[in-house]
Amino acid sequence: MSPRGRRPGGGDTRADIIEAARDEFAEGGYDTTSLRAVARRAGVDPSLVHHYFDGKPALFAAVIGAPADPSALIGQVISGPREDVGENLVRTFLTLWDSAEGQPRLMAILRSAMTQETARRMMREFLTREVFGRIAREFAGEASPDEIELRAGLAAGQMAGMALMRYVIEVPAVVQASQEDLVRCLGPTLQRYLVDG
Amino acid sequence: MSPRGRRPGGGDTRADIIEAARDEFAEGGYDTTSLRAVARRAGVDPSLVHHYFDGKPALFAAVIGAPADPSALIGQVISGPREDVGENLVRTFLTLWDSAEGQPRLMAILRSAMTQETARRMMREFLTREVFGRIAREFAGEASPDEIELRAGLAAGQMAGMALMRYVIEVPAVVQASQEDLVRCLGPTLQRYLVDG
Known part of the structure; x- marks a missing residue:
């Protein structure tokens, strides 16, 4: 509060x-x-x-009406075991997205990023610097800023696309999958994009 | 024509x-x-x-104004080497998305799937049956229909999310990445979702 x-x-x-x-x-x-x-x-x-x-x-x-300050959540993911970063990140996002108060807010953010240029620009910088970019910077070693931005963009795309299928397009099997099913499926993808390269 | x-x-x-x-x-x-x-x-x-x-x-x-009949394109991906399915699929999509006539049409489809319930329902069935689902069915062996739909939904999410970052949110490093950069990054993800499980 x-x-x-x-x-x-x-x-x-x-x-x-x-x-x-x-x-x-x-x-x-x-x-x-x-x-x-x-x-x-x-x-x-x-x-x-x-x-x-x-x-x-x-x-x-x-400002964007996010259901939580992502800094704290990302900080927890980063401070956990290196080999669990992908899975912990997916679990953290799904817990937010699946919550009754989180889902409508995150949907509104996704929609405005699709349709408004101003929202798009803010979201782009925020996601690549503070959310996914922060994790990539932490683990990417000597990667260039461009490489880190690419990794962050790929990770953001995977999470946004999964959200699109689970909450917007509503593919039944993706809707019905448990959080842990999705953690197992998507965790290795995020791990590769953000940590293992 | x-x-x-x-x-x-x-x-x-x-x-x-x-x-x-x-x-x-x-x-x-x-x-x-x-x-x-x-x-x-x-x-x-x-x-x-x-x-x-x-x-x-x-x-x-x-009907949806797609720039190409996906059946033929998916058929080509399926008939190629099993171990190249992920990379070939990403390359096929990017070639369409990056083309001058393909991009505005695919953007319009993505937007209407975000905002219209009717478009959403058609798109959901089409993507999971004819596009990604067709590949998953081809390679999934004895997987259940639900499992195939989940794999198709994950693959559709990965491709839609990448498109979101490259063409809508426009994360600079994702915009500037070459098709082959993205094929290398995303190919293994699609391969795991649709072929290797």
């Missing part, structure tokens, strides 16, 4: 920061947006942004 | 058949639609449907 605060002026500070961040991310994309610029636009002290949000990924997650 | 014919009444027979097939597929889905029912709805002799279209997959491909 995130704290909520009231400013003397009567507004909801946390909501104001999210609103300002939405505009900053939309204008400049994910990479170039700074928490300082968000604070300036919201008319609050930068320390307040840090008070409400645990870094830029958490703020971005709030 | 498909032949085009004029009926005495002045209509374009081939276009009439496509129109009738669109309605039949939309009402009954892909699986239950017969060429005989399409002919009846179009008010033409069934032999005319067979004259213009080389079977139900070809008719369906024309």
